[in-house]
Amino acid sequence: MPDLPVLLSFIVAAFVVVIVPGVxxxxxxxxxxxxxMAAGFWMEAGVQVARFTMVLVVALALEAVTGVVTAAYDIIKYVGAAYLVWIGWGYLTSRHGLAAGRAIATRSPLQQAVAGFVVLWSNPKALIFFxxxxxQxxxxxxxxxxxxxxxGLIEMAAGLLADGxxxxxxxxxxxxLAGNRLLLVNRIAGVILIAAAVWLVAQHRT
Structure with a gap:
């Protein structure tokens, strides 16, 4: 393991990185x-699985696999952005407030987790970052x-605390919120997800 000062520096850097909002x-x-909240944490579970798979990729085949993902950067990025737009559009066009929307929601915990996995892997810069x-x-x-x-496990823990x-x-x-404000929150959620998709598409390879 790295020396204690190096490890402490890594922990501080890990928290700084994950606190800054991203996709x-x-x-x-x-x-x-x-x-x-439950849906959010199920999505976070999928994100954590994606993070761990990226850590494994870095640990076992850093240069080779990163090169493959970088070559497919645009394809992966646009697929992920389209997925976020699809989810966001569903929220924007919903005619139900949040209370009703939760009652009729058909997304299972597994589907939410898969969504989280897809969202993180749709951003190849996450793998390149790891x-x-x-x-270092x-x-x-x-x-x-x-x-x-x-x-990587330390970074995952930092991400879980920040995302949580x-x-x-x-x-x-x-x-x-109550009444018509619940419907407004659906709209806000949709805008946030579509904005995340735009953010993803706007990123350029470094």
């Missing part, structure tokens, strides 16, 4: 506003892959 935060916030960020804290005196796994805070705040904000 994933937009997706979980939009879902939490429209479908409640590939560029984690190895690896001690070259020891095997790299166990260190990458541990560092966003989910709870979003769900509580929605739960305090």
């Amino acid at each position: 994933t935060v937009s997706a979980v916030v939009g879902t939490s506003l429209a479908r409640g 590939g560029a960020f984690l190895p 804290f690896v001690d070259p005196r020891y095997p790299a892959w166990p260190q990458v796994i541990v560092l 805070a966003y989910i709870i705040l979003s769900a509580k904000a929605a739960s305090t």
Whole structure:
């Protein structure tokens, strides 16, 4: 493992990175506003699985697999953006407020988790980030892959805490609303998700 000062530096950097809102935060916030806290956390579960698979990719085949994903960057990006637009459009065109919308929701926890997985993997920069960020804290005196796994788990924990805070705040904000304001929150959730899709499409390879 890295020395303690290096590890502490990594923990601080990990929290700084995940606190800044991005595509994933937009997706979980939009879902939490429209479908409640449970749906937000099920989506976060899918995000966590996606994060772990990315950590495994970095640990086992960093250069080769990152090159493949970078080559397919635009395809993956546009598919993910279209998926976010589809979800957001559903919220925008819903004629029900949040209370009614939750009652008739047909999305299972598994579907919400799959949505979270798709959202993160739809942003290839997430994999590139893991590939560029984690190895900087690896001690070259020891095997790299166990260190990458541990560092990745720390990053996942930081992401869970940050995303969880966003989910709870979003769900509580929605739960305090009533009447026509519930329908307005559906619209806001849809706008957030579509904005996340635009954000995703606007990103350029570095």
